[in-house]
Amino acid sequence: MSRFAVAGLQLALASQDNSAQIEQEVDALLRRFPWVQMVVVGELALFGPSTEHAVPEGDVLFERLAECARRNNVWLLPGSFFVRQGRQVFNTAPVFAPSGEQVASYRKIFPFLPYEKGVTPGAECCVFDVPGVARFGVSICYDMWFPEVSRSLACMGAEAILHPTMTNTIDREVELSLARANAVSNQVYFVDVNVAGRLGNGRSLICGPGGEVVHQCGEVREIMVAELDFDYLRQCRERGWHGLGQVLKSWRDNDVEFPAYRCPASQHAVLQQLGELVVPERYTVQAPTTGTKK
Template sequence: MPRFAIAGLQLELDNRDNLFVIDAEVKKVVARFPWVNMVVIGELATFGPGVQHAQPLPSDIEAHYCRLAAEHGIWLVPGTLFERDGEEVFNTLPVINPAGEVVARYRKMFPFFPYEQGVACGTDFVVFDVPEVGRMGVSICYDGWFPETTRTLAWMGAEVIIHPTMTNTIDRDLELAIARTNAAINQCYFVDINVAGRLGNGRSIVCGPEGNVIHQAGTGYEVITFEADFELVRRTRERGLMGLGQVLKSFRDSPVKFPPYIEGHSSPALQQLGKLQVPGNEWRQPEE
């Protein structure tokens, strides 16, 4: 039965160069838990949210993480890096295998507009295979609010979704509910690792394929270790969540053609919502 051990590092970080802090934490967790196969770190953990750190990929920073993965023989998802590609900047997540090779890069599809300015939208879904274990997919923070992202990854065969996050706002409680829902309706593991300290409010969550909460972290430093049981995912998808709803098979067999995915995302109702912009102060009097 293929099982795969994952360690999520909820690190207390500041808005600065955190590379060697992350390096030291990875080394500590591998020494303490030598059975861990993959280490996952939160979104934009290396430098924080400043797009001024954007670099073309591959970069020296990414190469550093590749050496770290190879040194310890682990899969490494080192959070995201701002990637410069011509005139555009993407929030990009590299996935590194135990040989120190980048096997995938995922560009965040849904930057946190209208607040996250200067970042372009990725367009490609990303899954990758862990040999003799199973298939994983990746998404980033605000992507999780859009059920189409996780459903598409499950449609592509992903059994575990790795989801680095950088949330420091009061909607974190909603994100916990969304993470659990994504796991339940797609019958997959959903591994949402947030940052802590000055960059985030923690409360990382790991959910299982039956919608169960495996662990919900507090607001400070935590190392979250668990084993993803791929046979449990397959059994849940085959027999149904708790022996009940076989959601993915019902989705597969449904004759319904969903209009938003055929006719485009917009509609007269959505057009009435107006522009995507930061709300103004309704009580502020206009200047004369």
């Protein structure tokens, strides 16, 4: 199978339990577009950005999401939510097959520090297979700012990266460029799904393996549906996008040991000089001195 239909739900949500609404949205989507094969929702869409809403491992929520995938016969990445394991909290994105089986679970490697407090970084990249179609990778929001994540997923065989996001800040415009850059530099489909409403400023997008924009949403609630063509992607990898750069082959065939990877990042002297990772302080404004009037 070459073509695979993916829907991104850019939903207008509040910081509350949105799980029932998301289930209803998935049900409604499949009634309208029964040919859709995979649904992706934005980061932290289920409960919002507070770790106070973290659910324990094995929570009944996982069963509900599995049933949503099963009754709609669809692959489901329901966004992410905080999952508590002992004293640790992880920003977690599960993936469910149309059978209801949970086939993957990704923990965000790069929490948005120093703002995303109390969240433990994940330690493993995540890929899963849709049999007869392609291998998919998963990353979350701030992960896109670190090229090592997407490059690792591509080297693990991912031909599409599913990327739930929650962004409501001025840097969303930059993230649109990063989505395209992640796509073209790894010759993958990059499916970036943001939230809207009070939690996000939307502009979700799907990029093709040449960095081209397949579709970009506006800033309000929107349902984004597109067919990913993996024969086209494989042709781009073989011949280059429009016969141009064959990026992954060049990466494979280059034997340079890059300085950035010869030791852990914490051991690079220039990075040690940057100081602690903390929230910036307010600038101090000095009052003007009063001089003697002549």
